[in-house]
Amino acid sequence: MLSMLFSGGGEIPHPDKKLEDDLLLDAALAELCPDIRKRQIFLAVLTNPLTEPDEISFRAEILRDFIAAPNLCESLRGEFNALLRLRDEAQRERSRAYTVSRSTDSDAALRSTLLITNLYAQTAEKALHLVSQIELVLGMYNIRSAGLDRIRRRAADFRPGADEAAEICRTVANYHIDDYAASARLAIGEDGRIDSCRMTALERRIASEAKPGKLRKLFAKAPAREPGVVLSDPFGQHKNQLFSAAFAGMGELFDQLARGIFDEFCPLARELSFYEAALAYVKLMKAKNIPLCTPAISDTTEIHGLYDLLLAAQYPGAEGVVPNDIIFASRAGIIITGENNSGKTVFLRSVGCAQLFFQAGLPIPAREAKLRPRSAVYTRYAAAEKEFCAGNDAGRFEQEVRELAPLIESIKPDSLLLLNEIFQTTAYSEGAEGLYNILRYLSRRGASFILVTHLRELLGSFGGDIVHMTTGEGYHISVCGRKDV
């Protein structure tokens, strides 16, 4: 199956709304990509991060091709949209034709079969043409990515026989029942029934010819004067039955050809939306002088000069946003403390977005980076930030616990948890103790965490097993104490 998002083929999954909401992705992307439909596709892809390095590279390469050839994406969009329109139009015409052909009279049945076959033939011919256009577009640019090259090669598979197939489609599409020369072949089954009646040739009478009655052959030999046995058909029933079957057979082939093309190429139209949004993101970041880098795939997490996506999108330029660094290699996690409104949540968000963008095959807004593909990215934000009734502290704590519980059940090794001020809606010492036990359990399961918190007791509990970062002046966040992280 062809795909620009998955090397082995696949469908765009449903978005992870929790990630989307907690990291304010939609708000950030609204600035980058006003088109809601494209943004939704982009978010769906983004919030389902890839886990294999090869898959990440697959997408990154495709994006590089699009960045290198600015018109490529637009040209492809044109061809894909034409294909989508053709598919939709064919569906409408088909429904209309079937609505028309309700008569059971065999002569009417033959005419309606012809009508439908004509439609299928026209659709198949146009679909073949559009595939050749896709190949042409992709051939015009210096494509290096395996993904786009695969699409080009697949389109090229249609080239050798396209002309001949198109000729057949045109012949049938232009055939009119009053041009009555047609021939077919019967296939007889072992039980004496006619298994099939297959079209062999069509001929058209040309009215303008000097000799009336002369037939111009388009295929095979002229049958008019060939020997044979006349089949008595005074009411045309044999003609109607057998040639209905013959034309229906051709119609089925044309329909299968068109549907085959639609099934392979139309889903790419939707996937292209992801890259269109990605290109808009790249363009906007460049316009604002915000550096972009493609993180190297590594075992560690190390980002230098990381900008928050939402702020980068909202501010006029890079100077309005404070970049920060984050490094953690072998520690269980990072605990971030600091004053209120000092940038802790923004920092947490920026790391989460960077991880998702990286695992979507996209560059991140940073100076340089090395990142590790995570098996999953989870966010759990404080219940206090949700809309609860005042005074319902016990309820909020329980809500947080309830939300965390299934996560603990299903946590995968190598996943990343982004936790923002949870377990603070109960006595701090109890909250700290409970959270410590959970985080210890999670780290023993192989997961990493970044926790924004006011529960300073956790620092003592974890000791040197975590990186402690704290906010300083001007929204700068730095590591406290030990430098070897």
Next chain:
Amino acid sequence: MKPSLLFLSDEANRKHMPAGLAVDLNLDRLLTEDTLGYMLTVTDSDELSARQDIFRRMEDEAFLGALNRLSESLTGLIQATEACSKSGCELEELLLTRGRFKAYLSVCDQLEQLSGSPLLDALNERICSLAGIRAELSEALKETDGCIDELSETGLVLESPTRLKLRRTEDEGMYERMTRLMRGFGLEPKLRSHRLRASSALSEAMSALSGECFSRLRELRRQFEPRLGLDLTVLRRELEFYLELHALIGRGRRAGFSVCFPEFTDRKCFRADDAYDFTLLVKDCAVVPNDIDFNEDSAVCFLTGANGGGKTTYLRCTAANLLLALCGCPIFASRAELYKFDYVCAHFPADESFTSSGRLVEEAARVDAMLADCGADSFIFMNETYSGTDDIKGAQMTLDTAERIKKLGAFSLWVTHFHEVSDRGYTMLTTVIDESDSSMRTFRIVKKRGDGSSYARDILKKYRLDAASLAEREKNNA
């Protein structure tokens, strides 16, 4: 005599057990009408052991597979024969006849692989007597092998709106070219069959066009139709008898029932250890096994006991396993031996559809008619017969009929509520109650004298319909 998988001699004048017996025993819920028909047809001893031999061999997967294949071939032959009778034109008729001949050869080939038991050997001998035809038929069919391809080179040309012509054609047509192109595109076309019926006019035109091909097919039909008069379709029904019963045995095994091949003896008896009422397979419930012990000293037995204690179940168990044994099939017991009874019948309560003479008279008439067909080698089952009258009269009629059966020399099992029948010299069987809870049934049946009570009071108490509960209700209502 027709070739048969069930009978070694002519089936025509065989004695048949009453068709209603299968319904009374609920066997119609497990087996088809044809199989039941064979079960109710009396067999002789040689046939019994020959059938047992086939059932034993069916335990072997290879043999069972061969039987299944034979069944498929026979089905193919039957379908081909039916199709032939409905053919609409000569083209169909000739090709269907050819198909029927091929199906016949397939059946013969399958039968040839089955041998080694009297029934199979007798069948093969009969089929093999046609060996000469088989070789000849096989050759003749080969000569017509190319006919389908030849007929499929028939081209149709529409020269004018009402002028159709048939001609030979071998050209790759537009359709073939399109399918080839699609495969080149990496798309596998799905080729649909239209399955149209040829008209007589088309058939005649094709005959004129492909005269030589039609001649070969006609010659095939002419040569072999009269010689292949053997009706092998009956074999399929007989084969299904084995396959169905084998499947039933398998089902019982999976449910945990014991299975054994009963031994036939010259002594008049029916003994089985841990017999299961396999008719309960339709209910998918736990089944309690019981022993069966009828002999010349206990030829007529009465079964009394608690309501819902399993009396009718025991009767069905005995009768149904007896029928299985008498048709050569294994039975559901761990061990069994029996005499070759030649007739089994049963009297179950009938629906309330009596004439003006009333239920009792009708019942008596049915019993008389039934006993008229019985002899010394019969086994008669009675289920609460004469219960539509008062105790005294019902008991008396029961005892009179039991005496008649005894004089006949037949065996009988009689389920009854008439406790007056005890102490009359007959063997008594009874249901066993759980001593710790008199309302609990164990569904075990033992030889014992009944205690004169049907434990109806326990059941009434459970549902608060006993005398004390009714009195309390009245007090509460007052």
